[in-house]
Amino acid sequence: MKYCSTRGKVKGLSFSDAVMMGLADDGGLLLPEEIPTYSANELAELGELSYPDLAFRVISRFVDDIPAADLKKLIDTAYSSFEHPDTTPIVKQDGIYILELFHGPTLAFKDVALQFLGNLFEYLLDKSGCRMNIIGATSGDTGSAAIYGVRGRKNINIFILHPKGRVSPIQELQMTTVTDENVFNLAVEGTFDDAQSIVKEIFGDLDFKEKHALGAVNSINWARVLAQVVYYFYAWFQVNKETGCKEIEVSVPTGNFGDIFAGYVAKEMGVPIKRLILATNANSILSRFVNDGDYSAAEVHQSLSPSMDIQVASNFERYLFYLYGKDSEAVCKAMDDFKKSGILNFTDEQLQQVQSTFTASAVNDEETIEAIAKFHKETGYTLDPHTAVGVEAGCRTRDKNLPLVCLSTAHPAKFGSAVKSAIGQDPELPTVFQGIEKKPKKLEVIAAKTEEIKAFVEKHAR
Ligand SMILES: Cc1ncc(COP(=O)(O)O)c(C=O)c1O
Ligand SMILES: N[C@@H](CCOP(=O)(O)O)C(=O)O
Numbered sequence: 394m395k396y397c398s399t400r401g402k403v404k405g406l407s408f409s410d411a412v413m414m415g416l417a418d419d420g421g422l423l424l425p426e427e428i429p430t431y432s433a434n435e436l437a438e439l440g441e442l443s444y445p446d447l448a449f450r451v452i453s454r455f456v457d458d459i460p461a462a463d464l465k466k467l468i469d470t471a472y473s474s475f476e477h478p479d480t481t482p483i484v485k486q487d488g489i490y491i492l493e494l495f496h497g498p499t500l501a502f503k504d505v506a507l508q509f510l511g512n513l514f515e516y517l518l519d520k521s522g523c524r525m526n527i528i529g530a531t532s533g534d535t536g537s538a539a540i541y542g543v544r545g546r547k548n549i550n551i552f553i554l555h556p557k558g559r560v561s562p563i564q565e566l567q568m569t570t571v572t573d574e575n576v577f578n579l580a581v582e583g584t585f586d587d588a589q590s591i592v593k594e595i596f597g598d599l600d601f602k603e604k605h606a607l608g609a610v611n612s613i614n615w616a617r618v619l620a621q622v623v624y625y626f627y628a629w630f631q632v633n634k635e636t637g638c639k640e641i642e643v644s645v646p647t648g649n650f651g652d653i654f655a656g657y658v659a660k661e662m663g664v665p666i667k668r669l670i671l672a673t674n675a676n677s678i679l680s681r682f683v684n685d686g687d688y689s690a691a692e693v694h695q696s697l698s699p700s701m702d703i704q705v706a707s708n709f710e711r712y713l714f715y716l717y718g719k720d721s722e723a724v725c726k727a728m729d730d731f732k733k734s735g736i737l738n739f740t741d742e743q744l745q746q747v748q749s750t751f752t753a754s755a756v757n758d759e760e761t762i763e764a765i766a767k768f769h770k771e772t773g774y775t776l777d778p779h780t781a782v783g784v785e786a787g788c789r790t791r792d793k794n795l796p797l798v799c800l801s802t803a804h805p806a807k808f809g810s811a812v813k814s815a816i817g818q819d820p821e822l823p824t825v826f827q828g829i830e831k832k833p834k835k836l837e838v839i840a841a842k843t844e845e846i847k848a849f850v851e852k853h854a855r
Contacts, residue, residue: 394455396423396615399714400728401721407458409517412510412616413525415609416596421724422711423615429454431663440630444480445472447630448509448623451662455619459516467516471508471620474498481505481624483631483798486772489784490641490798492628495777499567500804500823501700502652503538506612506620511542513616514608518548525608526854527551528595530588532648533560533700534803536578537567539610544573550855551610552577554588554846557838560699563807563826570832577853583841584693586705589649591843593707601847605854612651612708621652625659625666628798633665636796644670644787644799646779647679648701650708652800657712657750667795671753672786674698674761679706680786683753686744688737697758697811698778700803716743754786761785765815775812775820777805 396411397404400421406414411423431439439450448468456464472480477496484491497504518525527549529539536553543549553568557580568578581588589611596602596609612618625643632641643666645653653669660666673680674696681687690704710728717723731737739747756764764785765776776784780801791797805812805820812820839845 394429394457395426397426398423399710399721399724401725408456409458412513412614413517413608415607416593416613418599418602420593420597420728421721422613422708424711424714425455425615428658428661430661433663436663439626440634444623444627445469447627448472448620451623451626452619463516467512468509471512474508475504481627483628484774485635486774487768488797489787490628490632490796491774491780491784491801492624492798493801494624495801495804497538498541498825499534499537500807500825501534501538502621502800502802503534504541505624506617507535507538507542507610509620510610510614510616511539511546514543514549515546524548524606524855525550526605526850527608527610528554528592528850529610530554530585530592531560531568532556532585532702533564534807535611536560537564537571540568540571540576542610544571544576546575548855549608550575550577550853552579552850552853554579554581554592556580556585556588557582559584559695559702561808561810563809563829564700566829566832566834569834569836570829572833572835575855576835577849578836579846579849580836580838581841581846582838585703586693587841589703589705589707591841591846594843595847595850598847605850612649612654618651618655618658618708618711621655622659622662625656625664629664629666632796632798638796640665640667641796641798642666642668642670642787642791644672644783644791644797646672646698646701646783646800646802648673648676648703648706650679650706650712652802653751654708654711657715660750667792669751670783670787670790671751672783673753673755674701674782675755675757676702676704677755678704679709680753680755683747683751686739686747688739690731690735697761697808698782699808701779701782716746752790754789756782756785762811762815765812769816775805775816776801777803778808778811779803
């Protein structure tokens, strides 16, 4: 399997090279040259596998340069850190299948990919004898999951940029209370979009990238998306076994378009997902795009689902590549136009194609609180605000004849105050969070300026 960039100037990379490159050197995002597919019979053969075994089978289809036994070990080790025996269990509440993706070390879905990616980086660096400096941007969850994926590892330093004051208190503490020597937390005076664009700009300086052996943990890294593809397979098998259904719909709370893009890949591979339901908070650029073809960036609003406070979704470019029939010149032009005008236009035909894959809905804060409160009242189950956005959007747009799977992307205790205002009590605090506020912290406040951040990395790079 070879990898190419959405912008056409990087081609023929192996999986390992694609993982190490992170952002493609031409500024695009890396994708497999072909998406492998499963027939219904081939798919059925995977139905009884445990999560790690399923992950191995699915991920193997995209990897041909790591010996199978090594890959298996990297995957098994990654999921041994999950506290639930099913890794990503499904629970049925109020007729909806909730896929709980928050049983990893940092209690968010990011662990599913970042536990794997941390192992993969260490494995590849051990083989090459190289070092790596990771630079990543977070709106709250990628940061801690990446830090937990690589803390204390030899040969790796990690620099994580989060928007100052725009992540939840627990999310901030999860990052800043990791004081390992190889971890650097930078609170950036700006939004997540500012942080993400700085990270991309730094990766775009190819001399700096090479000099410091930069690595990417955001979903710009293909391995992130790949690991997330697996749980769409897993959800399908669990629901199909229980209901005998022919298809499912999956609702995905969406910010950077990484998780839902993983769903798109799973659908292309043959998982019978009729439609993906794209759920946004008030930062609704993507839901406006699906519903009306209106892809126009606005200011980032702070919401009760802060990890989705994103306007410029990184992985959208990967989807555009397919929407434009793999025409990398059209992608380059679109990215250029968007940079200049903050708007992209689509033809009716393209919009029809989008709407045959996705439905979408935007859920504001008031509606999020109502959704948490109603679900709790009816089922006793507590949704985190991001999951609540997905559940509400799912209920609004679902096909009632099909089972609805909602991805539960974070544990409610990460967003205690929003949950409390919905259900009148604090969510139960998992042991890992107890006393977290009393731990020593490591944090630098920094301006949202690329040169200042580069200087910081230069000073502390491995
Ligand atoms: C809890 C939570 N839910 C949903 C999302 C949105 O996922 P994505 O950015 O992959 O669209 C995020 C951020 O990534 C998140 O942290
Ligand atoms: N919501 C994310 C934003 C970064 O997205 P990523 O999937 O590209 O890492 C977060 O929690 O940091």
